[in-house]
Amino acid sequence: MLSRFSLKIYYCIERRYCVSMHCEKTKSKTMKKLLFSLAISSLIWVSCGNQEPKSQGQQAENQEQVAAVAPKALDIDNFDSLAPNLVDQLIEISGTCMHTCKHGGTKMFLSGNNPDFRVKVMATDESGNFNAEMEGSDYTVIGILDEYKVDNAELDKLEADVRSGEQGEEEMKHKTHEGEGNKEGEHADHQGDDQDQNQGEMQEQLEQINHLRARLKESGKDHLSFYSIQAKSYKEKK
């Protein structure tokens, strides 16, 4: 009876041992598979542009070269006079968010005391996109001030693109859109907000080009400047 019992226990132990051995093997295999999958993932990560770690010497050298840059204040109410001297620089600007792009919130327009004057702010990977709930609230944006210069040669090129049906028209629309409240493109009511997203007809685009030609002539300069801000960050002013 006792020996039978012992045998049973032995059998059980043996079986458990075998089972656990089998488990170990399976675990090891699973781990190997998992590691292999992870290795592939890491390869993708590395191939996606992860830079090689810098050596300590390089890091020290870079630290010496890097100086903190404080954004320069750009008063939205004096935008036209200040902007030309701040192109391609890190700026900080505050204003009321008057409109955000309904298609993904990739841009918004800020205004100061004059709601008819608007500054276009483009969302970037750094800033993240904007959303419709921001409209009507005050924001401070830090970003790089961009300038798009339009001269006669550029207008000729745009006109040729529009006539040939190339993409230039849409590009021009985006780059020269100032979001000025009293202009035709302004979103005066809710219906207007939707219309803003519709592509204009060729004739409309040509009229816009002619309008720009007239403005260029009036200005007496060799080019018109359209400014926008590539946002690095934005924060609501409470």
Place this chain on the structure above:
Amino acid sequence: MAKFNWRKWNRIIHRDFGYFFFGMTLIYALSGIAINHIDDWNPSYQVENAYYEITNPEQFKQASPEKVKELLSLVDEDGNYKKHYYPRPGLLKVFLKKGSLVLNTQTGDASIEKLSRRPLFFYLNYLHYNPGSWWKWFSDIFAGALIILAISGIIMNKGKKGLKGRGSVYLILGIAIPLIFLLFYR
């Protein structure tokens, strides 16, 4: 030396990537459908419109914030005032918390647009539109994984169900459809 069983590893990669990127696939697939139809609906917000007729609208022609708040109380929007301005003479636009009001100060026609976040799609679309730089990297990894999933998928089976059989028919059809579109609709 044991022969390298690439089919086994191919299955492992396909399976594990499938598990890991299941969530990402749903995020981009659902938000992709939502954004595809952006002209038909607002994929992130539910938009509710209400229309009113305001009597004696001239009183709001050059209104102070206090006066505009009086207008808001008439349309049950007390406490929702943010700012207001006049986009053009005779038109008042009031920014509300999650919405806006437009009043024609000559005719008294007013419309209110109220926005509320769609429970699921707001967040899916938020992720779809690259909310930050780290997400960009993660979504790039996901895109790379999709390529691997696609390749490992087509070479997974052998025989009639694989590339030597009906697999190649589906493969050619799947490539032909976008090519036909490019040829005839571009």
